[in-house]
Amino acid sequence: MTATAVYAAGGVLWRQVDGKLHILLIHRTQYRDVTLPKGKVDPGETLVETAIREIFEETGIHVALGLPVGVSRYHMPKGREKIVHYWSAEVTEDAVRDSKFVPNKEIAALEWVTPKHALSYLSYPVDVEIVENFLRFVDDGVLETFPIIVLRHAKAMSRTDWEKSDASRPLARRGFRQAASIVAPLRAFGVRRIISSDAVRCVSTVEPLAKALGRAVRTSELISQDAWEEGKHDSRTIVGKRVRSRKPAVICSHGPVLPDIMNELALATGTLRGSYLGSASALEVGAFSVVHLSRTNPGSGIAAIETHLPKV
Structure with a gap:
């Protein structure tokens, strides 16, 4: 890790709905955008710990991490580079039922959509690239x-x-x-x-x-x-x-x-x-x-x- 960059981690959460693959997108309240669950590393955390924590805080869903599906890099408004690591994460039906998510000042809504819908729905090209990386594994027959x-x-x-x-x-x-x-x-x-x-x-x-x-x-x-x-x-x-x-x-x-x-x-x-x-x-x-x-x-x-x- 570099001293000047801001590091974050998140996930492409997926599940089968009526036999079709769906991934989870979040609608952020303040930014009025549609993105993937993620967040910044807290002091003393590893990236995988951050991914697990941020996914739960933003969605209320407990997951275990699967494949690493890419790293996005972009510059924040003040010029610092932000580097976000992503993993795929299967969501069980029990995890969905156990989620206590309610709309809040940070996350307005959660939405399960098909990958095709996600590619045209996400607000940022860097998120689209991560979903495309995830889908390459799916196309190769690697999901579970x-x-x-x-x-x-x-x-x-x-x-x-x-x-x-x-x-x-x-x-x-x-x-x-x-x-x-x-x-x-x-x-x-x-x-x-x-x-x-x-x-x-x-x-x-x-x-x-x-x-x-x-x-x-x-x-x-x-x-x-x-x-x-x-x-x-x-x-x-x-x-x-x-x-x-x-x-x-x-x-x-x-x-x-x-x-x-x-x-x-x-x-x-x-x-x-x-x-x-x-x-x-x-x-x-x-x-x-x-x-x-x-x-x-x-x-x-x-x-x-x-x-x-x-x-x-």
Whole structure:
């Protein structure tokens, strides 16, 4: 992020209405325009946290983020550049019913329209471009998706300061802060399953997430660094199960093991391997890459990958 730009985040919310795809537009009270739900980043927030918060504040709808569908850039009246990141987000019927939205001083109305209607109805060309990006995924048969998130454990105590086994090496003070800080960003993608190397530093990284979700951490030595160093690791078994389940999951492992996990994700989904996989697996401690897959046809390849850095 640059110091001078204003950052924001939002979403293309979609649902099926009578078998037809509709997306949600908002009518803003003050500006008398029609746009997509979005808002500025608050201090200390990540972009995905902003997207979730702003979508809820403007629509009353709880969502999990799907595919990244583009970034819009434009200059504000005083000349500062505004950069807005967007994700697709499926809206369930339960979420629609649970929404407590009422017209207010910021949002006059919500309106579900077909994508074709939206393209001619939106007030700004930058919003039109985002919807067009979203529709390219739809045209490619990618609408319903699920994420598999590859996470590198948070900062651990130095090996030179630890006399016991490497697998028992705990998180450093910064690592515990990182583990707490990634809970909200991971929840933004609707994570429901947590798989971790059995090393202490990995389990400790995902324990705050597990507590927040009320879920157990499933540990496996197959993706541990010890197994990798001994040539006994087996990322394929772990990855294959997660792809077949078609449920949002996070896999927490170690730097040397991450490239193998990412390669197995490519193999399991029929994706051509390339340098992008190396970039997505070369994570610093506490960082994660979100691999988006089609829920209806996971074998159709990786739809998108995005990487997120830790806040601390």
